[in-house]
Amino acid sequence: MHRWSKLFVPTLREAPADAEVASHKFLLRAGYIRQLGAGIYNYLFLGQRSLNKIIAIVREEMDTIGQEFYLPAILPREPWEQSGRWTGMGDNMFRLKDRKGADLCLGMTHEEIMTTIARSELRSYKQLPQIWYQIQTKFRDEPRPKSGLLRVRQFTMKDSYSFDIDKAGLDKSFELHDGIYRRIFSRCGLKFVAVEADSGAMGGSQSQEFMVYTDAGEDLIASCPVCGYAANLEKATSRLEAVAEMEPTGDGKPELVHTPGKGAIADVAEFFKISAAQDIKCVAYMALKRGAAGKPDTWHGVAAFLRGDHQVNETKLLGVVGGAELRTMQAAELEQYLKGPAGFLGPVGLVHDTKPLEDGLTVVVDKSLEGRKNLVAGANKLDYHFRNVTPGRDFTWTVSADIRSVNEGEGCPRIEATGSGCVGKLVVGKAVEIGHIFKLGYKYSESMGARVLDPNGKEVTPIMGSYGIGIERILTAAIEQSNDQHGFWLTGAIAPFAVVVTVTNIGDAVLRETGEKLAAELEAAGLDVLLDDRDERAGVKFKDADLIGIPYRINVGKKAAGGQVELVTRATASSVDVALNEVVAQVKARTQEDARHSF
């Protein structure tokens, strides 16, 4: 039993001015954390206690499918050199030198290190599959830490790695993680969704993120309320309504039209009396291509064409061209690659490479332009556009692919088994990522030389999966989804305490002894109990209790003489009088009920 009068729980009446999102404010006000630097936090008693409970759940569940390791956080350069990520990680990697001048870094993820273990120890298919995990502190030099514990430079992650002999094995490891992650997040009381995600720079095939909807989140999720389709906006697709085409004018060939000052899409549409969907938008980028081992990185011109009313999805575009970074072209580069000024760029007459990111220009056309006719496009000449532009006939491309972001209200892309499409309309919402599972493939096992013998005595490369859970983000997301003006509430499984016993007047010996006895009984019943025995006014104790996330409160006050106490449920702020000799059983029952409801 913990007595509040002896604890360090520095609650704040007001939130520090630089706290913006709800979880940040409440973590500070409730005395869970204190900031030390940008994206660097001290975890105080309540915060650490809650995180420890989350970790215990993660560990208990993970132990059913994997084995816990503990790898170093400070890592030598060599493994990163071998995987190509010493340079690939860029400035996000914290780097340091030891006294001999050797390069080291602080671990931001551990694919390389796990793979070195696999490489030196695994010899036979008989040793597979393996699932190895750890709960470790990670370091990432984020360009912009923010939102309290949501985006930080030091954080705790459960990361696991699977090694399988073949794709079927990887599928199995992936499914195991999917199932166990759902159990973990449910036990933590989170309302989450699993979404299709981009596999990004990590390479690999299938990728799934676990997200919690909240306006504090940094990701956008498109989902279908009808069939349950859900995907990160970086990955989401949609079914588009057909667009009415314009009738050709003149001889139907591209026709140069003087459009003075009409550089913006809206102006062009207005000028031609067309919808933006009938205009072709051009966004010109320079894409960074990582050099092969020992070769320098290089920049290449990329022109992206899509419907005037669509937005480029840079993640998709990067994936299509195989680049590492994008930035928009400068005026001089526009002149060099497209021979035209911004606002009047178009695909007609462009000379492009046949493969992405070679010496000339890479032209990428969004799928939605294919099959369209008689569109309007810039003429790569100041104050001129073409009309009657038909993709395929009047211009070609290096690659045609989905490079756009879906918009809310567009049709769900899912096709039913019957062959008919889902009739739902997509909705887009903000969310925070709490977990990510994906199939890495052979990227690390191959580059780092991990090999085992298969049943035929043939040397094969194990296939890998990588799976992460952000521990602090579970806490943050839980607070984001359950808070009000007074504070927040966590489910008993991850709250620092399952119940707080508030003795309204500690100066009253009878109340004090009643509270002590009750707290002892609650503890004997297996509940984590906090006894508020502070010499404070009742109002102060109520306010504090409402603030710090504990799901149940028992008030030991006036009615205690008559054998009654109040049981207050934080989530609903509802209060019931309960007989003193029944309250332990009630709290116990409710806590167990909450845990069951999680599934």
Next chain:
RNA sequence: CGGGGAGUGGCUCAGCCUGGUAGAGCACCUGGUUCGGGACCAGGGGGUCGGAGGUUCGAAUCCUCUCUCCCCGACCA
């Protein structure tokens, strides 16, 4: 890295424009009265005004440089 904002007691902020003995509320300590939704009265402690340099008889205030933090964007295995 681009744009914006802020550094004054533990917290929230005023004072700065127009230079002249550093303030308020909350928190903290002592005494008293209170005691079921962040009490009241009286007394008290605590701040090199982020740092460095400059202007001036005199700088929290004006000038230069610098550090840090927050927000928007870029970025985000």
